Amino acid sequence: MTEKLKREKMMRNYMSQLALGLKPYTPGEQPKDKTYIKLNTNENPYPPSEIVKTAIYGAMDKLRLYPDPEATELRETISDYFNRQDKDGSARLTAENVFVGNGSDEVLAFAFPAFFTARSIVFPNVTYSFYPVYANLFQTQYREIPLREDFSIKVEDYTSLSQKVSDLSGILLSNPNAPTGRSLTRDEIAQIVASNPDSVVVIDEAYIDFGGQSVVDLVPLYDNLLVVQTLSKSRSLAGLRVGFAIGSETLIQALNRVKNSFNSYTIDRLAMEGAKAAILDETHFDATRNSIILTRERVSARLADLDFNVLPSKANFLFITHKTKPASALFSGLRKKGVLVRYFDKPLIDNFLRVTIGTDEEMDVFLKCMEELIIESGNS
């Protein structure tokens, strides 16, 4: 038997049928060969708050001890933060409305066995490509609803959905949507949540802090609403792995049942303290996200001048397609020039590039490279 045949036999022997059938998610490249201007994984170009370092440093003395499995202080910090934002005082959240996880990816993963297993969920046909991957792992049926031609979500497609999908257990929406950057308003989401009272509606707000309307303040009004956020983007902490969900106590309890059947301690001591500090430093948070919004608008206008169709974005990235130059060629051209962006070789979006908003200096290099590519290929 050849080595290859032997390995295939072993795989069939030892891997479960489930594992053999999985099609894992591929994260954006983390190149090791050289230094790129990295606009491919929606990281924040600005460092986290300085007080994050101090907090982490302070947590180093207790590393021999397990972290708090319930992450109570972090959950309180998060509920307090949202209560402070709510000017009219309607949102009264407590730590019991908060679930924390190892990045919002883990929070989303736990949502599947908590709410959806064996029944159907619905999400748009262009959205975060991890959703179908979770669905396969947790053997959940899913239906994809097409976006409009302009990549916007048609709200009416999602209202009163249980009349159209008999075994509906949930709806997943990224807002702003990934990788398009387009967003729904708070009122549009409220319509979807209110008209599906027997289904769990998960709003993935990974990119909400860059100009979108959060629906966290709707949580006290709707028991079926789960809002998921992350510290990876707007708090500049992709390297720390902390995400969270806000929802009714029932939904949070379901997530806890799953988490406590999987891993008692998902957030380490350093991440716990770093996350708390990041949420407390609202000045740093506002300054950096406002910089990113300003840069985004400037780059957006300049790309339109260069004959790009730029989807209206409320995220820390732009989703763009050029009127004449193929996205795949622009992707390779940028890579050669030392600029990494994200290209998805998938139906409907294979002529688009997703470009993370970096610093002004990084975006100037990006724009210059893009101009060169368009002129070069224009002349060839």
Added chain:
Amino acid sequence: MTEKLKREKMMRNYMSQLALGLKPYTPGEQPKDKTYIKLNTNENPYPPSEIVKTAIYGAMDKLRLYPDPEATELRETISDYFNRQDKDGSARLTAENVFVGNGSDEVLAFAFPAFFTARSIVFPNVTYSFYPVYANLFQTQYREIPLREDFSIKVEDYTSLSQKVSDLSGILLSNPNAPTGRSLTRDEIAQIVASNPDSVVVIDEAYIDFGGQSVVDLVPLYDNLLVVQTLSKSRSLAGLRVGFAIGSETLIQALNRVKNSFNSYTIDRLAMEGAKAAILDETHFDATRNSIILTRERVSARLADLDFNVLPSKANFLFITHKTKPASALFSGLRKKGVLVRYFDKPLIDNFLRVTIGTDEEMDVFLKCMEELIIESGNS
């Protein structure tokens, strides 16, 4: 409708059938009310290597960037470590033989969908109580094989098991076993692994560094052997959440398929660097684990003098039962005196206490309290 009825209706509405049926694992108490001598969660009483702090400090500058999703450097550090231990050079491991996760709990959790889903697994009736919890979450059938009366594992019960269990997919053994502390030899485990070539044998070596015989060096010989270890115990890093598995490339690939369908980045930048440093500092590792072994033997002898039956332990804890005093009463008595140990209110072991080995000073307080309790209750 009362609040309680309303909540129960909501739970049935929104929680999946699976989540409703889960019986989550309960970790040992992390008390917040006062300072205890904490001998209840098998934490290491000694701090981690000083170079861990330096490594973590050095990683703080890149927190805005995602960690390496493949954790390549950490996996190389681990395979290199085991190759150095192997004096006769038979174990030639590479990073492709290593999987890393958020604590060995997460590694074990991933093993279920990777290898076992929908087929049967087998483990002892007294062992790490997380195993049946994972099995419920991932809907895996399990059979429990009784230990001998002296709480030892009967090797013959596990050899050629597929002749007895028709749909066998795996065997899970803690070595040393938890919470008994009793261990199997390397040769006994080799017999089990060799006689079950079509099943995955998972050896959970969370406590192996305190005197047991590891079977990591058997990995190159058996494609069906997965050895799981953690940095929480012998490397004093319970607060950092890093565990790993060593196995054939096929087994590691199966774990990666599951992990990459769940969460691309399970280990944050700080944990990654801290873990590497801890594995490199073998001097600190040997000094602290040897101290714990010496303390264990001393405490063990003293407890025998106090009329305890002390199971022979190769772990950083002792499993003890007193000839006349009930374990539950001793547990409460110790708690009142400020010493926390672990008591499992479960069949077969409900007259035992699991006592983590602390520093010599901590164990002297523990022994003094125990003496008082035995004399007090003897007089009452």
